[in-house]
Each structure stands twice: as structure tokens, then as C-alpha cells.
Amino acid sequence: MWAGRVLHAALSRAPRGSRAQSALAQLRGILEEELESIRGAGTWKSERVITSCQGPHIHVDGAPGGIINFCANNYLGLSSHPEVIQAGLQNLKEFGAGLSSVRFICGTQSIHKDLEAKIARFHQREDAILYPSCFDANAGLFEALLTSEDAVLSDELNHASIIDGIRLCKAHKYRYRHLDMADLEAKLQEAQKHRLRLVATDGAFSMDGDIAPLQKICRLASQYGALVFVDESHATGFLGPTGRGTDELLGVMDQVTIINSTLGKALGGASGGYTTGPGALVSLLRQRARPYLFSNSLPPAAVGCASKALDLLMESNAIIQSMAAKTLRFRSQMEAAGFTISGANHPICPVMLGDARLALNIADDMLKRGIFVIGFSYPVVPKGKARIRVQISAVHSEEDIDRCVEAFVEVGRLHGALP
Known part of the structure; x- marks a missing residue:
């Protein structure tokens, strides 16, 4: 205790600048130690610098x-497709580099509404809402939709953005073993006491290349009165006969309630994400989804690229x-x-x-x-x-x-x- 009082007295007499420098030096030491542990474990992630456009x-x-x-997630090769690039350039010239604002203030243009309508038609849903990324779409959905009266049941290998989005909400959280339908059913039985039950899964899992058994998931959801959410980021554009995703591939398009996906992979590779589903849900997200309310609207060039990518996909x-x-x-x-x-x-x-x-x-x-x-x-x-x-x-x-x-x-x- 005596030593602590002496240290406190010394710090109180020290100039503020030197105390700040001491704190910064301490921070540097902590950070360097952590970075060295990453290097030592062989898990250091270097970034290679590409000096050309994306492509094969x-x-x-x-x-x-x-x-x-x-x-690359450039599944259809559209990130450098000449028509996709031209559509981006055209929007850039006509609508500018960006809106300098969020959607509800002065950040909504006709091209945003047109793309949302096109996405909803593509997925055969009532409405859609754009975000800067699918990470933002996942961050915005669960908190706005679910309350402490509800439950969300998540595959243990879901993408980090789904996991983080679920953490933000107040719903009761259940995690079922990867693709384990018996465990999901047990969790659904346990969750019957809650108001809403939402099963959340990736359609295609990005690290393993496996596909969620949506037929079984939808069957269990129907049996236990649950809703189904699917993140289709690694499926939209190329899974299913016409590229609608895993729900089309497995014949359950009419049984999946909510779809989140990205414009930054198969659909042009620029940026952007979205939620598509019931009109009332999309309306609620426009009012309450924090990443939507507090992020700039999607840049016009990215909107143009994604819109043309969807056109090309729906043509053939x-x-x-x-x-x-x-x-x-x-x-x-x-x-x-x-x-x-x-x-x-x-x-x-x-x-x-x-x-x-x-x-x-x-x-x-x-x-x-x-x-x-x-x-x-x-x-x-x-x-x-x-x-x-x-x-x-x-x-x-x-x-x-x-x-x-x-x-x-x-x-x-x-x-x-x-x-």
C-alpha cells in the first residue's frame, strides 16, 4: 500500500506529457507482445498487393x-466484365461519387430504389433494403427484429458477421452443432417458451464449402413454429438452376423467411449488402437498423455495377x-x-x-x-x-x-x- 501511495504521488507530480508518454509506451509494449505471439504461432496474415484489376x-x-x-469471391468473373464496369462508370458520371449522407437524410437516389426492387424480384421476395456491406446487413437485422421475448438458433460455424449480429440483440441465444439436425431439433424444443424463434444459418459455409440442409431445417422450423434466416453471400448468383441461391438449389424458396446477401462477391464484386424478405420487416429495418441509419448510402458506381451484374445473370x-x-x-x-x-x-x-x-x-x-x-x-x-x-x-x-x-x-x- 505504501509503495502504491508513493507511485501515485510521483505520477501526480509528473508533467502530464510524460505521463501520457508512459501510457503510450506501455500500450506499445502490450501490442508488440501480442503481435509477436501471432507471429510465433505461425498465424500472421500478410497482405499481398495486387497491381491490376480483379480477375482470373x-x-x-x-x-x-x-x-x-x-x-477471390469473383465466382462469375463479373468484377472486370466490360458491361459491369461501363454501368459503374455511367452511374459515376450521372449520380456522382457518393451522397455524403445517410439514406433517410439526403442519401437516397432513384438508383438505390431501383436496385432494391430488382433484388426483391430476383429473390422472389416482397422488398429489399441495401446496406454498405452484408456484414452491416447482419449487424442490423437481429437487433431490430428480435427482443428479449424471442430466441435465435444459430449454426456454430456461421459467419462472424452473423455471430456478431446475434450478439447485439437481446434474444435468447442457442447454438446448435454444425449441420446437426438432431441438435437443432433439441434446441427448438427448448426454445418453444419464447415468442419468436428464428433459425439462422449460412446457405453455403465460406470456410468449409459445405451447404446447409435447408430442406431439413425448413421442415423442423415448420414443425416447431420457427422462422428461417439464410445468409447467401457464398451462394447468390451461382447456386441453383438460375443462381438464386441455396433455397432455390434445395427447392425451399417459399419456406425461407429472410435472406441476407452481398453485392461484393458474385454480383459484381464491388461492395454492398442487403436484406430481402417480408415488406413489413424491410420497413422496420429502415426505421431501426443502426448500420442503415448511421452509414452513408451505397456509392452510385457500386450500385451500377451490381445492377448490371444482376441483369447479366437473369439473361442467361x-x-x-x-x-x-x-x-x-x-x-x-x-x-x-x-x-x-x-x-x-x-x-x-x-x-x-x-x-x-x-x-x-x-x-x-x-x-x-x-x-x-x-x-x-x-x-x-x-x-x-x-x-x-x-x-x-x-x-x-x-x-x-x-x-x-x-x-x-x-x-x-x-x-x-x-x-
Whole structure:
């Protein structure tokens, strides 16, 4: 106690500037220690700098020549499609760089309303609401919709944005084991005492490439009087016969109540997210969803790109069929070579390696061979389940895919991941 009084007296006599410097030095020490622990664990995430537009072939700072990109959510190859780019430029010229405001003040333009209507038509829902990202859509939904009288039941491997959005709401929270319908049913039985029950799941899980069993989920929801929410960020545009998503793929479009998705992946790759569902819900979100009320409206160029991407998608589904064939080509060749590929029939193809440092080293050596992939480790995925997530695009050629497999086999043998 005496030592504490002496320290307090010394600090009280010290100039404020020196006390602030001492606090800053303490902060630096704490931060450096934490950063060093990340480096030591082999989970440090470096950012590679791309010096070209997004596409199947890119240029990367420090890497020689052209690089084949197998690490983008550009599933349909529309991020550099000339018509998508032109639509963005046209909106930029006509509507400006941005609105400098939120939607309800002076940040709503006709193009925002037109895109929301187009999204609702595409998903066959009553209405839609735009956000700066799908992360914001997930942050805005649960708090506005659910109260302490309600319950939300979430798959344990849902995307971080769903998890964070659920944390913000006051509803009773149940987490069921990944894709485990028996556990979901047990949780639904337990949640019967609450007013509303909302089952929340990703349609396609971004780290594993597996797909939620929506038919079974919807059957259980109907049996126990629950609603169904699906995040379709890794499904919109390419799953299902016409690219509507997992609910179309599995024939339950009329049973899923709420869909959140993104404009920043298959639909042009710029930015933006949305919620689509019942008109009354969308109206409530316009009044209460904090990311909507307190974030600038989506920039006109991004709106133009997404709108044109939807037009192209609704004109033809040929590009969807092309991607499915290329996904099968990659998965079958990699499995024949001896790699374990998680998921099934999804262009997200996680090459499971287990060790974080191994995944990092293989990804680095792949880049030296002209293939852009990234190793994923904790906290993005659970400890001991490090992987390299390969993502197939409709604009990859068969030669691109074969070259990627050949590089994996060579590097895998070099690092002992293959016999």
C-alpha cells in the first residue's frame, strides 16, 4: 500500500506529457507482445498487393509475371466484365461519387430504389433494403427484429458477421452443432417458451464449402413454429438452376423467411449488402437498423455495377453451368492426387492441411509458381484445421485449373503434405 501511495504521488507530480508518454509506451509494449505471439504461432496474415484489376489473371507486387488468381469471391468473373464496369462508370458520371449522407437524410437516389426492387424480384421476395456491406446487413437485422421475448438458433460455424449480429440483440441465444439436425431439433424444443424463434444459418459455409440442409431445417422450423434466416453471400448468383441461391438449389424458396446477401462477391464484386424478405420487416429495418441509419448510402458506381451484374445473370445461366464443370474438374483431380478437399460441389474448395505454418508455407511457394492462394488459420478457422481455400471462377480456363493442381502436387510433395 505504501509503495502504491508513493507511485501515485510521483505520477501526480509528473508533467502530464510524460505521463501520457508512459501510457503510450506501455500500450506499445502490450501490442508488440501480442503481435509477436501471432507471429510465433505461425498465424500472421500478410497482405499481398495486387497491381491490376480483379480477375482470373492478376499482377501481384513482388511476384514475377502474371499470376493465376484462385483466391477471390469473383465466382462469375463479373468484377472486370466490360458491361459491369461501363454501368459503374455511367452511374459515376450521372449520380456522382457518393451522397455524403445517410439514406433517410439526403442519401437516397432513384438508383438505390431501383436496385432494391430488382433484388426483391430476383429473390422472389416482397422488398429489399441495401446496406454498405452484408456484414452491416447482419449487424442490423437481429437487433431490430428480435427482443428479449424471442430466441435465435444459430449454426456454430456461421459467419462472424452473423455471430456478431446475434450478439447485439437481446434474444435468447442457442447454438446448435454444425449441420446437426438432431441438435437443432433439441434446441427448438427448448426454445418453444419464447415468442419468436428464428433459425439462422449460412446457405453455403465460406470456410468449409459445405451447404446447409435447408430442406431439413425448413421442415423442423415448420414443425416447431420457427422462422428461417439464410445468409447467401457464398451462394447468390451461382447456386441453383438460375443462381438464386441455396433455397432455390434445395427447392425451399417459399419456406425461407429472410435472406441476407452481398453485392461484393458474385454480383459484381464491388461492395454492398442487403436484406430481402417480408415488406413489413424491410420497413422496420429502415426505421431501426443502426448500420442503415448511421452509414452513408451505397456509392452510385457500386450500385451500377451490381445492377448490371444482376441483369447479366437473369439473361442467361450458361456461366453458372460453366463454373460447376470447372469446380468438379478441380475437386476430382486434387482428390485423385491425395489431397483432402472439404465440402462438396461448391466452388469453395478448402485444401485441408491442419498445420497453420504448413498452410502458410505452401501458399507462399504456390505464389512462386504463379498461383495466388492464401492459407487460413486460427482465428479464421478452428485451431488444428488450417487450410488453403481455393476458389473456382467461371472465367478460369481448364488450363488454369490443371496448372493449379500441378503446382499443388509439386509443392505438397516438397513440404511432405503428399507422399
